[in-house]
Amino acid sequence: MNLKTKYLGMELKSPLVISASPLSEKIENLKKLEDNGAAAVVLHSLFQEQVEAEQKELHHFTSATEFISAEAMSYFPEPDEFRLGPEEYLNHIRKAKEAVNIPVIASLNGTSLGGWIDYADVIQQAGADALELNLYDIPTGLATSGGEVESEYIEVVKEVRSIINIPLAVKISPYYSNMANMALRFKEAGADALVMFNRFYQPDINLDELEVEPKVALSHSGSSRLAMRWIAILKGRINIDFAATSGIHTGKDVIKALLVGANVTMMASALLKNGIGYLKVIEKEMVDWLVEKEYKSVEQMIGSMSQMKTPNPGAFERAQYMKALTSYKF
Template structure:
């Protein structure tokens, strides 16, 4: 059985990719994930704020003449400025595993995106995922201005590096498909659909905002399924599915709508890194039952473009769901 796929111009042994999470900070975890079937790994996002805070702290300590500066930044201080630890992680990961290592960058300024992306490439990252976690809470900012920001960031990074660049996007654009097409035309090598924004809750006892991390569940697969089905075959860039992957069934569903790769983290955080083998073996078992020899036999078979009149299909589907609900209610 041939499970191989292409993502961001890279040949992967199968479509299973470890998305960005703290699990990938540990080299032992990376080796185990590779042994269990992972075909590529996205390292955790490096945040521009963390880098700049590190630089600011060093400058403060040096300005104060504190001896702490020399313990905090030992030996060659200049080499420790900025994202040194992250760059070391990229190098160590490349040395430890044979699968592709993708860096993840979350910047805030044009300079930050360019500088850190360049350093990631130099450290050996085989691709970069731009995790543009941007909430447009400025009520005076238009949708067009928000979209232009994404395009500007992509073009700046693409102009600075020669390795593939993927855009990790949220589903909250007024026209997701048009945004993806625009970024595709601007040179994006692939798309990760979707990013999950972590909204706050309220603790009514303490009257305080609660910021906690909720792992995704398989019910969240439906929105990415919809948009991947609509985009598959209509963009040059690769498409990676993200969110809601708990079992091999979700992996297969994403492949049917046209995903080139399928990413997961929540399942691994819930069940441990060994769970990657469960996902891999489950994928193989499902394809065997379908008598599939090559993933290309199922990829995109249930995409929106695989049906005839797509506009009518969307409308009829909507009506059937509502009428079905009334009928069964």
């Protein structure tokens, strides 16, 4: 079975890619991922806040700022709570490149224009095969319109694109007023791929301590449907690669994402829950299905059930919503 696919101009041995997560923090785990069939790996992120903390000595700067209270400062992680500082991150890229033969995609995570963006070039020089820019953001300003927020994301992508030559993927949120238009604008700004979508982690309340605390809840299989819908709608309408992330847990989840048009699928939760060896289980399930359905290659399947190809294009739009609601029997 030919499992090859193309992503970010690279030929990958399969569509099984590892999402940015602690899975990539240790070099020994990168080797294990490669041995178990990973076709490429996205490293955990280097954050805008991390870079800025180093560049401007954020700690000192903010404690001297009148309008930010000491309490408010506790929202920021302490510099030593970050996984790796910028310099260590670059070393990690170098070591990762020496340790494995699969493509290593670095991840830069930030949202606004600023000096941190220069790190994209430093990451490129460290040898990353591509860069994933994660625009994870929760805008809360009452005076800022959605349009203004979105325009800044586009400027950030343009800026990053202008300083690197390696391929650029942009990991995005599903929460834009018109996802399709934003996807096109990201493409025009220089993105080679869209990674869909970020999972937004909601804080929880600790009732014993009466404190708000961060909580990462791992995904489950059903959470891949949002990305499936949008990849289906955009495939063939915008000439850009798609990576499906969030809720890829089984070989069948991989197949569905490919059918709607993903070039690759990315996973974190499934392997964090079940261990790195589980990647082989996913690959086997995918291959068994392809054999059973008499496919000869993964590429033959990619996008064959996108909105443009399906006889029922309304299945991905509002018509399906009405049908789903009205068909529910109690």
